[in-house]
Amino acid sequence: MPKNTPPGPRDERGVLSARILAAAREEFAHHGWAGTTIRAVARAADVDPALVYHYFGSKEALLDTSTNPPQRWLESVARTWTAPVGRLGEALLRQMLGAWADEEIGPMLRAIVLTAAHDEATREKLRRVVESGLMGVSQLGIDERDRLKRSGLISSQIMGLAMMRFVWKIEPVASMSDDELVSAVAPNLQRYIEGA
Amino acid sequence: MPKNTPPGPRDERGVLSARILAAAREEFAHHGWAGTTIRAVARAADVDPALVYHYFGSKEALLDTSTNPPQRWLESVARTWTAPVGRLGEALLRQMLGAWADEEIGPMLRAIVLTAAHDEATREKLRRVVESGLMGVSQLGIDERDRLKRSGLISSQIMGLAMMRFVWKIEPVASMSDDELVSAVAPNLQRYIEGA
Numbered sequence: 001m002p003k004n005t006p007p008g009p010r011d012e013r014g015v016l017s018a019r020i021l022a023a024a025r026e027e028f029a030h031h032g033w034a035g036t037t038i039r040a041v042a043r044a045a046d047v048d049p050a051l052v053y054h055y056f057g058s059k060e061a062l063l064d065t066s067t068n069p070p071q072r073w074l075e076s077v078a079r080t081w082t083a084p085v086g087r088l089g090e091a092l093l094r095q096m097l098g099a100w101a102d103e104e105i106g107p108m109l110r111a112i113v114l115t116a117a118h119d120e121a122t123r124e125k126l127r128r129v130v131e132s133g134l135m136g137v138s139q140l141g142i143d144e145r146d147r148l149k150r151s152g153l154i155s156s157q158i159m160g161l162a163m164m165r166f167v168w169k170i171e172p173v174a175s176m177s178d179d180e181l182v183s184a185v186a187p188n189l190q191r192y193i194e195g196a
Numbered sequence: 197m198p199k200n201t202p203p204g205p206r207d208e209r210g211v212l213s214a215r216i217l218a219a220a221r222e223e224f225a226h227h228g229w230a231g232t233t234i235r236a237v238a239r240a241a242d243v244d245p246a247l248v249y250h251y252f253g254s255k256e257a258l259l260d261t262s263t264n265p266p267q268r269w270l271e272s273v274a275r276t277w278t279a280p281v282g283r284l285g286e287a288l289l290r291q292m293l294g295a296w297a298d299e300e301i302g303p304m305l306r307a308i309v310l311t312a313a314h315d316e317a318t319r320e321k322l323r324r325v326v327e328s329g330l331m332g333v334s335q336l337g338i339d340e341r342d343r344l345k346r347s348g349l350i351s352s353q354i355m356g357l358a359m360m361r362f363v364w365k366i367e368p369v370a371s372m373s374d375d376e377l378v379s380a381v382a383p384n385l386q387r388y389i390e391g392a
Contacts, residue, residue, distance in 0.1 A: 035230025116364060127366050145368070152360065152369040153380055160356015164348065168312060170323050172341070173348040184349055187391075188384040195383075 017055050020045045024066040025107040029114045067112045067125055073105045089189030090182055096158050097178050100166045130155050140193055153192040213251050216241045220262040221303040225310045263308045263321055269301045285385030286378055292354050293374050296362045326351050336389055349388040
């Protein structure tokens with residue numbers, strides 16, 4: 001049963017809004033944009049629906065906030081792209097595996113890819129995440145078109161692996177060890193990075 | 197406005213049920229399992245909701261039927277796996293590109309991957325489609341575990357490319373020519389097929 005939690009003192013606000021965001025990511029990921037209600041998010045977060053409106057304003061704004069990549073993830077991605085080019089495939093792959101396993105970033109990525117299916121605004125956000133996270137900062141190729149093509153192909157492999165392992169959970173990809181995946185997949189990424 | 201279309205003579209049944217299925221694939225793909233109603237499907241197909249119930253029985257059964265792969269697609273996939281092993285990467289890739297561009301199979305695949313996000317039964321179906329279509333008939337590797345690993349990795353690349361190109365429509369992958377994609381990606385598939 002939802003408790004009647006009033007807007008509390010300032011230090012409570014962060015705790016409550018983090019709890020609401022975590023619940024929202026779960027709800028959007030499992031039920032999609034159309035299937036998610038503020039009421040269900042409030043129930044899962046154990047707060048009053050009025051508090052969700054008070055903090056986030058609307059379902060649109062709640063989705064937007066709950067699928068905004070945390071700064072520390074953006075920074076980690078940017079650092080990854082500074083790896084030596086000969087080890088970039090492995091670095092990108094380990095970054096992705098770590099992000100999906102992270103208890104804050106994993107549900108955010110999951111909420112983005114699952115909601116992107118049905119919601120144009122989230123699809124646009126997915127494009128931006130892929131482009132900035134996987135394609136935007138790369139220094140690959142001989143010109144801009146070649147750079148985008150290479151990073152698009154890298155994204156296709158990394159996102160496909162993420163879908164198989166973390167979203168659709170198809171075996172044996174879902175349960176292979178990180179090391180086994182890296183030794184299987186990193187050379188293919190390396191070909192997109194450096195190949196002719 | 198929906199017309200009041202009564203269950204017609206037998207030869208009309210096929211036409212109407214194909215129209216309902218096409219509308220259902222679109223609705224499930226765009227609005228997900230929770231966001232799709234029989235009423236909306238009926239409206240899109242320009243038939244009475246009662247006819248949808250009459251032909252398909254329930255929303256569950258409608259989803260199930262509209263995401264069942266057509267026999268001709270299953271046969272085409274099985275034929276693809278008989279390609280010489282040295283050209284199998286290209287053959288699998290061209291099979292996927294052709295299927296997504298097909299006006300019946302494309303929407304079916306799209307409905308499966310988009311609905312799989314939110315519906316456990318469809319996710320199970322996606323697993324079966326991937327396993328039978330991309331993993332089930334392969335003769336790869338040195339033993340069963342190696343065979344499944346190789347075909348799982350092949351699936352990760354092919355499904356990731358399909359998501360980028362046909363579902364999320366991220367450039368430049370979305371608009372590269374089939375030939376350009378094949379020359380970029382087939383060698384990577386070939387490494388999963390034949391590599392050490």
